[in-house]
Amino acid sequence: MSVGYVMLVHTALDRATQVARHWAQSGCPVVIHADAKVPDAEFIPFRDSLKDLQNVIFAERRQRCEWGTWGIVGATIDAAAQMLEAYPDLGHVYLASGSCLPLRPVPELVAYLAERPRTDFIESVTIEDVRWSKGGFDHERFALRFPFSFKRKRFLFDHFVEFQRKLGVKRHLPEGLVPHLGSQWWCLSRRTLDAILNDPRRAEYDRFFRNVWIPDESYFQSLARLHSQRIESRSLTLSKFDHQGKPHTFYDDHLQLLRRSDCFVARKIWPRAERLYSSFLSNDPSVTKNAEPSPGKIDRLFAKASETRLQGRPGLYMQSRFPAQERDNARSAGPYSVFEGFDHLFENFESWLGKVTGCRVHGHLYSPGRVEFAAGEKVFNGGLSDSASLRDYNPCGFLTNLVWNTRGERQCLMFGPQDNQHPEGFMASDPNAQISVITGAWAIGLYRTNITSEVVRKEAARLQRIEQAHVEVLRSRWAKARIRIWNLAEFIEAPMDNLQEILDEISLHGPRRLTEVPRLADLSGFGRFLQQLKNDGMNLHMAGDFPAGHAPAPLNPQARPYLVR
Structure with missing residues (x-):
């Protein structure tokens, strides 16, 4: 047994049931943490639907998992500790969500990890090297405290941040800790995960990260650097984000795109993407690729999608996306x-x-x-x-x-x-x-009216002002x-x-x-018409110097040779 799955579930419980059953029937243990916000009327049928599987267990303590808060990390720690205790022969633990979907046969992932028993797959980058935040915090996410919910208590959140900035508050990092950031979705070796959970200084680390901004993107990413023998700074889970930092949702029409990525798991899947679930929840050996996960294959498409999202398509004006007038591509x-x-x-x-x-x-x-x-x-x-x-x-x-x-x-x-x-x-x-x-040339229309009066002169003056x-x-x-x-x-x-x-x-x-x-x-007499306008006090200069007696000859396409280069 080389890999077990920790699932954090909060919605679309029917789809989470399908995925958990697929992993469990493939021989991999699954520990599920259901958000405390899930009502018992939904949680109990969800739990009972997996009772027949001996290798599926539920976290003993359900925590409230709110975005940007410690609850997500706490739930992950509890479920991971329960996994290591229940299955001592595991080689790796794979963290996934209820909206994740396996893209490749489970035996292929098992074989892949068996060849890399000491490798940890976790995106882990220092904040000096890469700016992960999208309109949020960089160094301040570690220097300030964030005890209030960003979504439920936004007023308190914003004012407490501003209050700390005015006071010049700066928290001290635990000695020896270098903050790292990365994707929440990782696959850690048993050795590294056990070292993190049983670190003698874990209580100190937990106290510090409880008040960090979005700790699920930094807790394991930072502590893995202290204990891992070999880190592959990448995730085996395909997750893409837009320019605002919000995750892309995959639908049925992304089927071929997901296959091209060669990743083992993808999130975030639309719960009603029936075609995706029916296509990927299979261990059919005929689809085995034995390829290195390569999400970069589809990065160009996502970059193009983000550009289209920001700038719109040339000449497309619609209620949902009205492009800025100053952009060249926002014309026609x-x-x-x-x-x-x-x-x-x-x-x-x-x-x-x-x-x-x-x-x-x-x-x-x-x-x-x-x-x-x-x-x-x-x-x-x-x-x-x-x-x-x-x-x-x-x-x-x-x-x-x-x-x-x-x-x-x-x-x-x-x-x-x-x-x-x-x-x-x-x-x-x-x-x-x-x-x-x-x-x-519009003066030719006035000329054809055969009216030489004050009305024509005023109209000619008006049109000339507009054209000028x-x-x-x-x-x-x-x-x-x-x-x-x-x-x-x-x-x-x-x-x-x-x-x-x-x-x-x-x-x-x-x-x-x-x-x-x-x-x-027929411009016979047009020159005299222009002269008459001048005589009446209106100089139609936009027509150029048109002699009073001039009458252009009929056009002849053979008059001058034309050379195409």
């Missing part, structure tokens, strides 16, 4: 393109763009009247409505929902000074955004989108080259020379 879920002024300069630009690029091309998603989804749809992916009032409740959220719900398909949208300008900062700071702007402020946002130092800006006069000097540059970046088919061009709007 994928690349998208914004075109400003193109639908004024070119006829049927949306249809042409969709045909050439293979992307989904929308109209003005932020127009005042309604959301102009592609193909005139009233409801889009994810249940997005074309209602402007619903969109304007959270304009940035509307865009991120649109991109999230169409992942894998690039979205293109039109934008301009007539639209709701609220999301401009969001788009400018989004690395996924590609924004192409032809300033002053918008361009300042796009040119700010914190803008991270891929941004191109031309004024109208600059763009029409080489429209094909400018279009080619944009489309090479977004086309699903890769860079290729344009063979089909959009139809340029």
Whole structure:
């Protein structure tokens, strides 16, 4: 007989019964300590359900095991002492909880420990080397006293700590003791555990650790250093913690992950994980690996999970995880393109763009009247409505929902000074955004109204102020989108080259020379229109220097050769 199990149980007693029975029927003795908080109405049936097993005994004294207090250590000491007395031929004692689950056949663990009879498996690290605490105490956990419960008497706990800090209280460590920290779940050799429990100075050590913060993470970890011949500073139990120091819970969909770890035991298992319990509570020799426990194999996945927990997934906004706006990955879920002024300069630009690029091309998603989804749809992916009032409740959220719900398909949208300008900062700071702007192109729409009046001049002045402020946002130092800006006069000097540059970046088919061009709007007389606005006292400078008699020639895709490198 080489290993016995000490189980600390406080909840999910039906699962603890299954695991204890599995270990006992595999030839390993089990001592169970049930938390004093477990009512007799639950404890007595639990105890009676294991009466048929001669190698399962219950701790004679039940202690109240409250997180962060001495009770957990006291219960462990009592159960371990009872184990050593009842089974003098044990080689190792394995500490587990009621939520632990064996991952490998018991005979495999027995053989593993038999090959290492004098080795103690306990995580034990000095506080100078590793910061285990998560927003808690480091040296102070040993220097101060913690007589009050952190959870039940938080007011007294906090104020007593602050009181000791003001007084400069500093407890003295027992002579020769170097504090160490580590996981509560260990597997100690009989020799080391017996030496700890029968140490002549144990009463002194117990008095000291009774007022230590979370003593179950330091009592055995520190005393093992005084008595062990060989310590492997690691646990044979797989236990993972999040950034707040709370243990991860394993569910049914973690089955393959747990198998990859090669650890002998895992905690903390969800009580309703039926698939895990049915899969692992077996001594089937066909699953024997004889591999060294290696929780590091899955550390990368847990690190990624912690990062996702802290930062969220790019572009995913939800009630349970609303990412901070200042983080780059908290903008959108994928690349998208914004075109400003193109639908004024070119006829049927949306249809042409969709045909050439293979992307989904929308109209003005932020127009005042309604959301102009592609193909005139009233409801889009994810249940997005074309209602402007619903969109304007959270304009940035509307865009991120649109991109999230169409992942894998690039979205293109039109934008301009007539639209709701609220999301401009969001788009400018989004690395996924590609924004192409032809300033002053909105004036073509005013020109087509054939109205030369005070109303047009005031509207032109209003739109120019909006666009000028918008361009300042796009040119700010914190803008991270891929941004191109031309004024109208600059763009029409080489429209094909400018279009080619944009489309090479977004086309699903890769860079290729344009063979089909959009139809340029008729700009005959547009220069005179701009001049008339100037004559009326309004200088439309955002359009650039557009001569009064200028009329651009139709586009010709063969006009200039285009080289793809």
